Amino acid sequence: MMRWIAAAIVSGAPVLAAAETVAPADVTYDDYGSVEQSLTGTPGDAANGAAIVGNKKAGNCVACHQLDALSDVPFQGEIGPMLDGAGDRWSEAELRGIVANSKMTFEGSMMPSYYKTSGYIRPGDGFTGKAGSEPLPPLLDAQQIEDIVAFLVTLKE
Amino acid sequence: MKFKAMTAVAALLVAAPMLGMADEEAELVVNGEIEMVTKTDAPPHLEGALPEIMSGWRFRSDETQQTQMDDFDNPGMIFVDQAQAVWDTAEGSEGKSCASCHNDVESMEGVRAVYPKWNEEAGEVRTLAMQINDCRETQMGAEPWKYDGGDMTAMEALISVQSRGMPVNVAIDGPAQSVWEQGKEMYYTRYGQLELSCANCHEDNYGNMIRADHLSQGQINGFPVYRLKNTKLNSSHARFKGCIRDTRAETFSPGSPEFVALELYVASRGNGLSVEAPSVRN
Numbered sequence: 001m002m003r004w005i006a007a008a009i010v011s012g013a014p015v016l017a018a019a020e021t022v023a024p025a026d027v028t029y030d031d032y033g034s035v036e037q038s039l040t041g042t043p044g045d046a047a048n049g050a051a052i053v054g055n056k057k058a059g060n061c062v063a064c065h066q067l068d069a070l071s072d073v074p075f076q077g078e079i080g081p082m083l084d085g086a087g088d089r090w091s092e093a094e095l096r097g098i099v100a101n102s103k104m105t106f107e108g109s110m111m112p113s114y115y116k117t118s119g120y121i122r123p124g125d126g127f128t129g130k131a132g133s134e135p136l137p138p139l140l141d142a143q144q145i146e147d148i149v150a151f152l153v154t155l156k157e
Numbered sequence: 158m159k160f161k162a163m164t165a166v167a168a169l170l171v172a173a174p175m176l177g178m179a180d181e182e183a184e185l186v187v188n189g190e191i192e193m194v195t196k197t198d199a200p201p202h203l204e205g206a207l208p209e210i211m212s213g214w215r216f217r218s219d220e221t222q223q224t225q226m227d228d229f230d231n232p233g234m235i236f237v238d239q240a241q242a243v244w245d246t247a248e249g250s251e252g253k254s255c256a257s258c259h260n261d262v263e264s265m266e267g268v269r270a271v272y273p274k275w276n277e278e279a280g281e282v283r284t285l286a287m288q289i290n291d292c293r294e295t296q297m298g299a300e301p302w303k304y305d306g307g308d309m310t311a312m313e314a315l316i317s318v319q320s321r322g323m324p325v326n327v328a329i330d331g332p333a334q335s336v337w338e339q340g341k342e343m344y345y346t347r348y349g350q351l352e353l354s355c356a357n358c359h360e361d362n363y364g365n366m367i368r369a370d371h372l373s374q375g376q377i378n379g380f381p382v383y384r385l386k387n388t389k390l391n392s393s394h395a396r397f398k399g400c401i402r403d404t405r406a407e408t409f410s411p412g413s414p415e416f417v418a419l420e421l422y423v424a425s426r427g428n429g430l431s432v433e434a435p436s437v438r439n
Contacts, residue, residue: 056368060368062368063367063368064367074369075366075368075369076366076368077365077366077367077368078365078366078367079362079365079366079367110353110357110361110362112350112351112352112353113352120348120349120350120352120406121346121347121348121349121352121406122348122349122401122406122407122408123349123350123405123406123407124349124350124402124404124405124406124407124408125407126405127402127403127405128402129398129401129402129406129407129408130407131407132350132405132407136350139350
């Protein structure tokens with residue numbers, strides 16, 4: 001939690017928004033894995049979400065997914081389904097749940113859980129190969145997830 | 158099933174980056190004479206996991222594939238030549254070289270194909286690297302080499318070349334079985350913050366692109382491999398370490414009991430493929 005607030009301040013988010021942020025351990029998933037409540041209360045920025053999805057150093061979702069909306073991003077992977085039309089197939093709450101912790105929606109999914117901080121086997125310190133200690137910083141912060149969700153809902157066929 | 162079908166459709170709809178894609182149907186013949194089995198039926202213990210096994214060579218680009226087809230083009234052979242000189246060089250307190258006991262390196266024919274292997278006297282599963290260091294320490298009175306260092310990978314490559322084209326055939330029963338089971342369990346463990354197992358990438362998704370990488374089955378019949386990326390020979394343990402690190406996990410060390418177990422298990426998944434080392438990868 002401490003680290004969380006620190007991250008929000010560093011990234012320039014208003015301190016007030018940080019106070020409303022739902023911590024990874026406090027996210028409520030329904031039986032199908034959806035998350036109704038916004039993680040920050042601040043509407044997502046779809047353009048920024050698109051950038052995170054395509055960025056190797058951020059979401060890197062294109063490592064596994066292809067999507068026409070980001071056709072300028074080279075080397076899109078083939079592990080997961082195409083994301084085109086994801087906004088037709090899933091509601092905002094469902095998409096939030098999939099990005100925060102896909103395993104609540106797809107049991108045993110290969111897709112990483114982006115808003116989870118503990119319960120790992122041999123957790124590492126980033127990509128150093130050295131041990132990390134839980135709780136780890138989540139792969140994406142709450143506002144990044146809201147931004148991605150805002151982008152995904154725009155993906156209509 | 159549903160998801161495999163979806164990705165197949167996805168691949169058709171988008172002009173996926175086909176640049177430098179491998180010809181998965183090509184056949185590997187080295188120096189115009191050594192016919193390599195790079196695709197064959199999976200061994201019985203992989204029943205239900207994989208229908209057939211394939212060498213990593215099949216998944217590389219045409220250019221990379223070609224580099225391995227002739228020893229003059231294969232940069233890994235430079236290290237093999239260096240190790241040949243070391244084979245004949247005396248070292249250590251006993252004043253012996255490998256050749257003092259093993260004669261010509263041709264005497265090592267067939268050895269690579271059956272390692273890692275149970276050593277009765279030592280009561281342990283030994284990798285080739287462990288055996289080489291045991292000879293250095295107990296037979297030669299020489300310092301052991303760094304487990305995955307350049308001297309070691311070069312010597313492993315030299316010894317492997319003597320078995321090129323022979324089928325990998327490591328034993329998984331008898332006293333080695335519990336170590337094999339340990340390796341198997343590791344193979345299916347979802348390590349790290351990305352919670353990915355070897356099987357997630359190399360069993361469920363071989364043939365698929367993960368970002369710019371064309372996923373292979375993660376076989377080790379070609380090890381040590383020369384990588385164009387770091388221009389040296391790489392041990393299987395170094396590769397395991399890199400793959401686990403990339404799951405944002407705390408990795409294991411080359412030469413650790415865990416990686417010895419994993420090597421035995423992964424080697425056994427390739428039973429039937431040809432010994433290829435030194436193979437060439439990107």
